[in-house]
Amino acid sequence: MIKLITQLWQRYRSVLAYLIFGGLTTVVNFVVFWLFNDLIQWPYWLSNVIAWLLSVLFAYITNKLxxxxxxxxxxxxxxxxxxxxxxxxxxxxxxxxxxxVIGISVLHGNPLLVKLIDQVVIVVINWFFSKLFIFKKQTE
Structure with a gap:
């Protein structure tokens, strides 16, 4: 069983690690959004930008390393x-x-539910950007 898990990890390491750290990045994004939007009660769009900034810093370090x-x-x-x-x-x-904006202002959705759906879409988009354009093998 351990051998199988090791083989699967070696084969899919990049995707599995991205899912783990992408999940943690999503947690950072979600918690920061909640703190600024619900507790401090800043506008959702500003809370979202602050959450983006902090989670992108976290993501860059974890993705790179x-x-x-x-x-x-x-x-x-x-x-x-x-x-x-x-x-x-x-x-x-x-x-x-x-x-x-569409989920909250147009469709009047719950900000935390919209944020959760939003983050699923963003994690997928960011994986493709990272894999195809950013962290491709260096040729220098």
Whole structure:
């Protein structure tokens, strides 16, 4: 049984690690959104941006170190990688904000339920961005 689990982990490590750390990133995003939206009672769109910022910082570190095991041999490649990561995350923030506005302001959904649905969509989008564009194997 342990051998099977080890084989599955080795074969699907990137996807499984992304799901684990993507889940933790979602928890960070969700908790920060809840704190600012429900407890501090800031507007949902501002709470969402703050949650995005903190969760993207968490995601960059965990994705780089433990999900994609990305090596950046030079400062210029690190800057390019980080710029790409945050740039693509800005694109997903646009989708994130659109889902929140439509779900809350247009459809009058519960902000926490809309946020939960939103995060499922965003995790999938971000995985594709990370896998295909950001943390691809360095050729330098």
């Amino acid at each position: 433990w999900v994609f095991d990305a090596k950046t041999p030079t400062l210029s490649s690190l800057i390019r990688e980080a710029g790409s990561f945050f740039g693509f995350r800005l694109l997903s923030l646009g989708v994130d904000e659109a889902i929140m």
